[in-house]
Amino acid sequence: MSDAATPPGTSSNAGTSAEHPWPVRTVARKIADWIHRLGAVWVEGQLTQISARSGNQTAFLTLRDPSADVSMTVTCPTRLLRSVEPPLREGASVVLHAKPTFFLGRGTLSLRANEIRAVGIGELLARIERLRKLLAAEGMFAAERKRKLPFLPRGIGLITGRASAAERDVLVNVKARWPAAALTVLNTAVQGAQAVPQIRTALSTLDADPGIDVIVIARGGGSVEDLLPFSDEALCRAVAAAGTPVVSAIGHEPDTPLLDHVADLRCSTPTDAGKRVVPDVKEESERVRQLRDRARRALHGWVDTQARLLEQLRSRPALADPLGPVQRRADEVALHLERGRRAMLGKLGNEQTALAAVRDRLTSLGPSATLARGYAVVQYSDESGNLRVLRSVSEVAAGTPLRVRVADGVTHATVTDGYEEGT
Structure with missing residues (x-):
């Protein structure tokens, strides 16, 4: 084998090559030698399978990590398995002392246990309490991160055990309150080793469905060991990371797994969940x-x-008689118009009278009135051709043309005689 493939604590053999390979038995033996040099360790996990047939001196167990998808095979004497009190069952949490063992014939690795201790209720509760404090410190229980459920969800996802009372309670109450509600039910294990991975898978499936507006995880009551999956750290973190509001309806009123604190809404029972996720149509x-x-x-x-x-x-x-104000205003306008007309006529009459008087005075004082009494105005043309009033006989000579204006017109005359004084 090359140096890269050599386990720690062993030396490489430069003699191996494509022309001189090691047999499988040699490789298996070297791996076994290396693993057998490892010391025994204390291991904690959850039993998912127990096989202890009568007459067989060796019991086979499958030990699973509850927080990860990792498991190992464990072998132990059958008498050791049967000596544990209370008797172990699938889903139980245990702590065992074991040494890694490599079986040459099958080429498999397992743990050989020489001591098995069942984790008691007190220890389980203490671990749950430590996890509770850890999750609370990370803010997963904070009220501000919890989402409000929709008033009327388009679709409701239900994760519960097959044909369980919890499933029946949720379905009956949802349908009784809102018959048109659309439910999608995914049945999973709700206790034991397979509960957490199956619930997480169902949660992921429903969370990815755009038609699901709320997810309900429901289970009936049970012992502390039965409800352990709902205090699993991986499940709690998966619920906290879900994009869809999650309702926890686990057990009865006194049962409070960690899932109740992480979920967006905690219901005391599955029946209560059926009443909380949809309104009552009545x-x-x-x-x-x-x-x-x-x-x-x-x-x-x-x-x-x-x-x-x-x-x-x-x-x-103003609205009872809308034409009244207009009519009154029209009457006022007509009155003022009549007053103005009378005032104007009076003013014109006075002015006409005054004008007639002035005209009479002008007539009596004017030349026309004098001419009407028999007088005449005699005019002659001077050297420039301008008419001048004749005021003296000395101003004209014989033969001078004259213009005589009387009351009713003008006549012309010619001077025939010279000047005669006193005539």
Whole structure:
């Protein structure tokens, strides 16, 4: 074998090659020699299988790590297995003292136990308490990380034992409260060595389903050992990491596995879970009816209030007789218009009278009135051709054309005689 394949504590043999390989028996013997040099160890785990046939001096056990998918075969004398009190059964937690053993014939590794101790209830409870404190310190029990369940989930996932009372309680109560609820049931082991891996697989399946809005993990009551899977650290962490709200309905009211603290909602019993995940259709129908009645009364009250307000507005003078103010304003406008017309006519009459008086005075004082009494205005043209009033006979000579204006018109004359004083 090469150095890379040589177990610790053994020396490599440079003589092995493709042309000179070791036989299987040699390799098996060397592996056995190396393993047999290992000392005995104390191992803790959960028994998943016990095979102790009558007449057989050797009992075969399967020891599983409850927090990981790892198991080993354990052999022990049958008398040693039967000497343990209380008698061991599958799913029991044990601590055993064993030495690794390699069987050449089958090439398998197992543990040879010479002492087996069942883990007592007190020790189990102490371990659960230590795990409780650890998870609480990590904040997995904090109220702020818990999610609120939907009012009416589209789909409900149920993880429980096959044909169990817990399954029946959940289904009956859910269907009684909301007949149209859609449930997906995955049956798993709810106690024993296979409970935790099966529940985790079912949880992963339902959590990946987009049609599931809430997951219920339910189991009936039982002893502390029966409920141990629901205080398993791996299961608690899986529930905390789930994206879908999880409801824990394990056992009865006094039973409080760690799953109750990690889940988003803890129900005292599976029956209580059936009542908490869906509303009661009768209660909701009654609530809808009450709300409808309240809405109807509120609407009627509002309509009545608005009707009274409109009636009050209509009874006001401005709306009771909307044309009255307009008519009154029209009458006022007509009155002022008549007053203005009379004032204007009076003013015009006064002005006309004054104008007539002024005109009469002007007429009496003007040249036209003088001309009407027999006088005339005689004009002549000067050297520039402008008309000038004749004021003296000396201003014109014989033959000068004259313009004579009398009351009813103008006539022309010519000077024929010269100046005569006194005529």
